[in-house]
Every structure is written in C-alpha cells, then in structure tokens.
Amino acid sequence: MIKIVVDLMGADKPANELVSGAIDAINENSDLMVTLCAKKDIIMPVLETLSYNKDQVEIIDCSEEITNNDIPTKAFRKKPDSSLVNGLNICKNDPLAGGFVSCGSTGAVLVSAMFILGRIGEVRPCLSCLLLGQKGEFLISDCGANVDCKPEQIVEFAKMGVAYMKAKGIENPTVRLLSNGAEEKKGPDAIKEAHQLLKESGLNFLGNVEGKDVLQSTCDVICSDGFAGNTVIKTIEGTAKALFMDMIKEAKQTKDEEDAKVLMNMVKKLMAKYDYNTLGGANLLGVKKPVIKGHGAGEAKTFYNMIKEAYVLAKNDMIGIMEKLLS
C-alpha cells in the first residue's frame, strides 16, 4: 500500500471542489491510499456523496491555511496546524507515505518541504516541469528554484531529472543542456563548464539544446540553470496563449458560422493539449520524498493527475534511484 499525502488547501479553489480528484485516483488503484489534509467540515459533505473504499482514505482535520500572503520562510512555523505542515509531517514520519501533492503557495511549499522532509545529502533541490513535446513528454530541470547556479548544480539537476524519468519507466533517459547554441562552446561560462561536466558524468548526454528545439522532443531531460529554465517554460506558456488568442480572434471574425465552429474546435483541442491541468505539475526534486506542486488555479483533475504521478514515482522508488545517482 502506498500513501500519498494531499494538501487540499492554499489553492485558488476551495478544498470541497478539489477532493473528488483524490477519490478518482484511489478508485483506479487498489494499493493507493490518500491522506486528505483540509478542514474536515469543508470536505466531508462532498465525500459523503462519493463512492469509494473507506480504507483507502485518511482525513487529517487542519485548522489553519497557508496562503500566498504568508511569508514562505516563516509560514511553516507560524501555522503548525495548516494542511501544508501537517501533511509534510505525515509524509516525513509515516513509513507508508510515498509522496506529497499541493496546489498551495509555491514559495511556502518549497521552503516547508525542504525544511520538514530534508534534502538528499547536500544537494540543492530543484523544480522540474514535465512538458508535452512533439513526440511525447520530457522534463525541464531546474525551472525556477535556483537562479544563480554553479556548473556542478546543473549536473545535479540533470541527475535528479534522470531519476524522475527512470521512475517513469524510461530505461536510460537522454539529457540535453539548455544553451544559446548547439555547439559546446556556446553559452555563459557556467553553462560551458556544465557541458564539460555532463560529458564526463556517465549520463546519456546528447549535447546542447536551444529554445527553438525545446518542444521538438529531442531528449527526455533538459537541464538548465533555473533562470533560463523558468524563462523557457513561461515563454512557452505565453507564446501558446498569444497564439490561442490570435486563433480565437480569427474564429470570431469569421462570418460563416460553420467555419467559425470548425476553427473553435481546433482551438479547444490544442488548448487542452497545452493545459497544465492535464500534466502532473512541477516536481520539487532533491528532498527525501516526491513532492508535486500544481498550479494555484488547479482543479480536481489537477489533483487526480498529481496523485497518480506521485504514486508512480513512489512505486518505482524514484528517491532510491536519485540517491544512487547523486552519491
């Protein structure tokens, strides 16, 4: 039995609108259990309407909520009975606990998880995002946790990303380094040094990748300093949004009603492909349990996907693989 701890508070939507995602996840996996952390009063009315095996659900009544208004570095001390702190403590101490998921404040989740769960060795944890490329999923690591990076850290981001993709079933994940050119002499000093270190790392390193090829699925893991990685994922989001807005405008200007419908159908289909709710969210890698942080605007479906993702990572011992790669 694998237990995934679910922080149902701190998101834009209230816990009662999110909890069904957790139930959908356990109803699909008989060896999955969820620990729901939220104000009990809020989620019980919804839970009573759902059908599921009660043995697969544990409820932790939490009186406090950490929000974006709390200072990330202080929140976990100030609100010890919050869903975030209670959940992370269970995740740390319960031997069955295989991972933690939340759509709460990014800063608070990262800081609290690092402090409560602890890091693997001396590694600097990173944020990784799973994206859908032209030929399938790939991971970008780091995408925002560390903005001033040493070359050695970028290699660690690669190793953590590789551990993640191995746990997802890819035997020998391929790795590329984000730079401003394909040649190994391209990039800031830290990136050029990271390139040399990656060549000697024993990883399945294929060389650099440029922003224009990120979505072309040329590898399983793209490692990057957190500033450039963050720039990439946000620019993808912004460009897709701009194009969708252009498409919707085109559709609206189309006089023929049938044609407008055809165009809007394509827009909807593509928007679903680029929807963050259908992917697992951002992963905090380098702490002692899998931690997935979904978008603040996450929905029940987001929790369903995050829980399934954490379950796979726990089942396939991502942490064990990561410890070996980092040692």
Added chain:
Amino acid sequence: MIKIVVDLMGADKPANELVSGAIDAINENSDLMVTLCAKKDIIMPVLETLSYNKDQVEIIDCSEEITNNDIPTKAFRKKPDSSLVNGLNICKNDPLAGGFVSCGSTGAVLVSAMFILGRIGEVRPCLSCLLLGQKGEFLISDCGANVDCKPEQIVEFAKMGVAYMKAKGIENPTVRLLSNGAEEKKGPDAIKEAHQLLKESGLNFLGNVEGKDVLQSTCDVICSDGFAGNTVIKTIEGTAKALFMDMIKEAKQTKDEEDAKVLMNMVKKLMAKYDYNTLGGANLLGVKKPVIKGHGAGEAKTFYNMIKEAYVLAKNDMIGIMEKLLS
C-alpha cells in the same frame, strides 16, 4: 539623400534572388539610395529586367564571399574583397551612408561591424530583435551578443533599445526588465542589481516582465541579459512552430475537405504574422552606424524590410539619440 549599404552575399539564397528587395525599397523612397555589394555578374542580369532610377543605385563588385564556414574573428582580414568587408568600409567612410544590412553569417557580421565601424564610446554592443506582440511591435535587447552580463551592461542594452524605438517614432519608450517574477527582488543577482539601476536611470522603466507576458506588449523595450533574451526569442520561435505543426496535423486529419481548407487558411494567416521575413531582422546596436542582420534564410522581401528599417533609423538619427543616452 540617405545611402543604405546592402550586403547581398553570405545568405542561403544567391544575390540574384535577393536584389529585387533593394529595388522595391528605393522605388518607394526618392531620397533613398542603395549600395549593392555582390558579384556584379550575378546581379546585373536581374537588375536589367527591373525598372528603377539608376541614380539611386551604386554597385560594388566584390570577388569574395564570407560564409558560415569562415571563422568570424578572422573572416574580415582573410577576405578583404568580400561584400561584407567592402560594404562595411563604405558604410564607415561614405558620409552619405546611413546604415548596413546583411543576411550573412551572424558571427562574421557582428565581429566585422564592431571592428570596422567601431563602437560608440566604451559600450558593449548588443543584438536587438523587433517582435510583434499582441498590441504592436516591441524590442528585446540583448538577444544573444553577450551571454555573461554585468548589471551596468543591461542598463546600456535598455538605453540602446530606447534610442532605437525613439528613432522609430515613439516619444518616451517604456522599458521592462526580463526576470523570473514581477517583483523587484526576483532574479539572479545581476538582474536584481540591474533593476535598481534601471529605477535610477531616468528611463521610463515599468519594472520586470516574465516570459509569459513578453508577447503581451506591456512595454516598448524589454532589456535582458543576452542568454535569457536569446532563450526567449528562440522559445517563441519554437513554440509557434510546434503549434503550427499541431494545427497542420489537425487540418490534415480533418475528413471534410472544406473544413480542412478553413483550418489551413488560418494556419497560413498566423504563420505570416509570426514570419521573420515580415519584420526587420536583428539590430546590432552600439556600433557607429545602424546595422541590421536578417535571417540566413532571408528572401528579397527580407532585404526590402531591412533596408526600409535602416533608412528610418538613419533618417531619424538613431545614432545621435543613442550617443546622448549613453553619455
């Protein structure tokens, strides 16, 4: 009379396929002259078929061509009779010469232009790209010439970008700094310092911009270190390409022929909007004359647009404005 020097060699396409762009530009502006640098034999047969005022065209016969196979730092010494070197020398020495355009090797154009034209004061020249956002054009500066930047340099990139947009007719251009968050405390150390310097710079500085809002037209100039700026423009290119591929796939899978046509029409329309040939190309700012470097795959239309752009920058004294801002 303003003279724009045109390097017709070093691009993917031969000079005879490009030269009509220069003729289209002079036919639109009676006070514009072009100096065409290329092998004369190659362009003459085309020129003879075109109708234009001969007084507006000067031809410099060049026996050598600098290509992507030449080492950028050595090319201008090794090939003194190339279209690139001849063109830049004319641009430097002819008092009428207002600017230089080329679709040749990026490295060779940048190095040769810096060496032959010289820099404005002690400034580190940068590459700027004009992009089309949701509400109009904006400039990103630097987008790849400098990958390890000091905060002071980023402020200079902003000033050079502002000079460019002023020459394009914007009275008091607004400026934002590319970072990984809107708050001024976000970003690598160099970016945080640049933020503080920009606040005190006297520029019309509006704060940070994230990758997701780059195309939302929130300002006239986005300043950035060259690594992140390069990542942004290449990620925009790659994301648009990925989405267009998705759209074309959708259109091809549509069984109804009429519907497929409607979809393909939208794809074509949007692709034209995001086509690099319709914008002016990348600008090398910080050298003593306007220099525009178009995409290697540029066409006649690309030259037409670059020449018009250089003409406007020369006419409105971009260099004079820049010298004042940098002093």
